[in-house]
Amino acid sequence: MSDTADAMRVAGTAVVLRDSAHGIEVLLLRRPATGSFAGAWVFPGGRVDGADERAGEDEEQAARRAAVRETAEEVGVGIRDLVTLSRWVPPAETPVRFRTWFFLARESGDPLRPNPGEIEEAEWMTPERAFDRHASGELMLFPPTWVTLYSLRDHGDVDAAFASVSAFARYETRMQKLDDGMRALWAGDEEHPDAPGGPGARHRLTMGPPPWVYERD
Helix, strand or coil: CCCCCCCEEEEEEEEEEEEEEEEEEEEEEEEECCCCCCCCCCEEECCCCHHCCCCCCCCCHHHHHHHHHHHHHHHHCCHHHEEEEEEEEEECCCCCEEEEEEEEECCCCCCCCCCCCCEEEEEEEEEHHHHHHHHHCCCCCCCCHHHHHHHCCCCCCHHHHHCCCCCCEEEEEEEECCCEEEECCCCCCCCCCCCCCCCCCEEEEEEEECCCEEECC
């Protein structure tokens, strides 16, 4: 199924940033042990519904509204200055598929108020802290969250993160089974089945024993 297939559902995710004494921090939420992304730490967001759609507008705009709405519903936080960061298409074998738009956003200073039953925990973390906790097994991340955090790790502040965004990145994920884990492949990797790069080209996340390894030419 192509990334433009009408049958695929659409969602919006907010990568909410703030500056701190420790550097840039990202808002992460822990999902309940059942349901979508069970037990994982994710960015706020959710599916597009009728309230997000407007006649004559494309799905990106609807996903933007969903990201704003879901962030408020999940943790009571208002966000602003949304910039399209990336679009993620899951592997074909995923049972329920969402084409998900990620938006970089600034927080508005609201206290975190996790919605009981929907969010177990909500924390501000530096990317480095999230990676340390992931490598130790303290928290679980999915590839889109991991790669997005990786892209933010070297920015000194929120302004620098926003300044780094030009065109949004497209990720059509293909999975590869390994003896000791899994590997996610994206366009440009030599082993991507639909959009391979040249010999030795890399755009992959190897998810074996932690820490995970991201390679991109």
